[in-house]
Amino acid sequence: MADESKPQPQAPKHAIQTRGLNLWYGDFQALFDVDFDVRAGRVTGLIGPSGCGKSTLLRSINRIVERLGYVRTTGTIDVLGHDIFGANVELLQVRKQIGMVFQRPNPLPLSIRDNVLFGLRTHRDGDRKSRPSKEVEAQIVEESLRTVLLWDKVKDRLGEPAIRLSLEEQQKLCIARLLPVKPRVLLMDEPCSALDPDGTAAVEELIWSLKGDYTILIVTHNMAQARRATEECAFMLHGKLVEHTETAKMFVSPKNQSTADYIEGRYG
């Protein structure tokens, strides 16, 4: 916590940087030579037609894609200045700095409280001495749930299974449970696609309110959402990064013809 009060001396301008990133699912190449810079503290949107590799790119940044045994990657990914494939980098440390929100809300089959505290407990597992007291835990739970505007709704039923919440609330909880370990980067893969319009609006608003504190990279299929809720936008096609600029610029005067076609809905 002490390091947060001081501005970090050489806080890198880019929270995420990939160079020459290629990725194969078995024999199928899903990413081609991706050079991608995500500015720290901004909301960057990732758009492109279905199957172009948005999720794949996102999932390689916290290396969760490697859960599939048949994935092979070349190139580099730096997160906050550290090569995440580096030999002396611990995967768990990487994942502590990078929170991920999935397309379908996936609260763990635990209580609301335990969902929020899961990450914290996981990372503390090694040293039991530093285990926070009940009061500290309660405070962390409240803080996190307040941040996602869920506290008032669930404060009386923190012990209930999280699956009883509505989808919108579940998705908010999935965001809330990332916060206690203080990640710097949030990866979101179409976080609103399972929600109704009201839920979408609420979660979008939440994401917007997290801007600045976190670097947010968000995949979306929804052009209106990309336009509304992002500051920068990157367009992908067939596993390649085609264009990446300020959102305002991209939607007004895209440089690339395929970007223009996609934005105007001429792609699937």
Added chain:
Amino acid sequence: MQHEDVRDFHWYVDKAMASLVFLGGISAIVFIIGIFLFITREGLGFITDGLDLREFFFDPAWRPTSDSNPTYGAFALIAGTASITGLAVLLSIPFSIGAAIYIAEFAQGRTREILKILIELLAAIPSVVWGFIGLSIMNPLIIDMFDVPVGLNILNAGVILALMAAPIMTTIAEDALKAVPDRYREAAEALGATRWQVTLKVVLPAAKHGLMAAVLLGVGRGFGETMAVLMASGHSINVPDSIFDSVRALTATIAAELGETAVGSEHYQALFTLGILLFAVTFIINLTADLVMRGIKRS
């Protein structure tokens, strides 16, 4: 209105097959009801006149062949079955659940397939062979290791039964772990949990009903096992106070005595009453396991 007659050859084949399949389906029900009616009818005479419930459940003296005063206390037999089954399940739980966790969560590709085949092979060993192992391998081993006079006892039968119950427990437990949606694992891993933490904190709690069903089915398996228990338990009527005591199981009693009784005699009916008890208990255990598993599917 005139309908075209569709009853050609294929129509009849179709109908015949449908009835055959239907018969096959209901035969299971018919048989189980038939068996239940049969053992009830055979045991009923004893239950209605001879049976003293107090004696049956609490008297350890099973002396059906005594000329002067035959007694039918099943307490020692119940204790025998319960102690063997209990020990077997206790021994089997760590191995079965452990094997299931390894197969479902950690093993990959070929290792996993080979392990699954081996476990199925374990299930295919006939129970008389297990009994043989109990008699000729475990027996001297126990006598040597623990310096006891007889090696045919609860420990012997419990170990044998644990090995016999392990395949079904492993298989059901593995299914339960497999049924835990992968997105839970993914979510937990993305939060920085190691594979082991994911298993311990997410997968096992989520699969707890299925694991319980696995254990229950293991209990049911142990309860009904006859031949191996008959051979390995020592078969002596005894309320045990240590795992080195020989005991006699309900099933083994029926198997050993039924052939020597006159059909319809009191002894014969008493054995059928033991059968009713076994039937009822296994039925309840299996039903509970089934309900528990249905419970998971619904939630």
